[in-house]
Amino acid sequence: MPHHRLLVALSLALLLLAAQNAEAAPATKDFILPADDGYGMDDCLAEAGTCGQLVADAWCKANGLAKSIAYGPIDPADMTASISTAKISRTTPAAYSVTCEAPQP
Numbered sequence: 001m002p003h004h005r006l007l008v009a010l011s012l013a014l015l016l017l018a019a020q021n022a023e024a025a026p027a028t029k030d031f032i033l034p035a036d037d038g039y040g041m042d043d044c045l046a047e048a049g050t051c052g053q054l055v056a057d058a059w060c061k062a063n064g065l066a067k068s069i070a071y072g073p074i075d076p077a078d079m080t081a082s083i084s085t086a087k088i089s090r091t092t093p094a095a096y097s098v099t100c101e102a103p104q105p
Contacts, residue, residue, distance in 0.1 A: 029065060031098045032074065045071055045096040060100035070099040 035042045041059075044051035056068030074095045 027102050028069065029063075029100050029102065031059065031063070031100065033059070033096045033098060035073075035095055042096060045098070046073055048072070056098045056100075059098050063100065064103070065100035066103045067101055068098055069101050070097070072097065 033041060033045070041055050044055040046052070052071055053068065056071035060066065060068045074097050
């Protein structure tokens with residue numbers, strides 16, 4: 001019987017460790033969407049209205065996440081690039097970000 005208690009104690013310890021690791025998983029996920037994706041999402045994501053919220057929420061749900069918690073244009077100056085000679089237009093954003101909330105277990 002002493003081996004049985006040791007096995008039970010070890011199993012419980014492993015379950016607690018697994019539960020702690022599951023709680024440490026990121027609660028959000030960020031996506032970068034190009035402004036010229038061809039779907040016209042940029043028109044909605046550029047504004048803070050209902051259209052932008054609907055598109056951002058739909059993007060999150062399509063990627064298996066709960067809902068969007070933030071979205072909007074990304075300043076091209078904030079984006080890092082490996083090509084130092086590229087010219088970036090400051091009149092339109094190069095991309096949009098959507099931050100999604102992970103589904104609750």
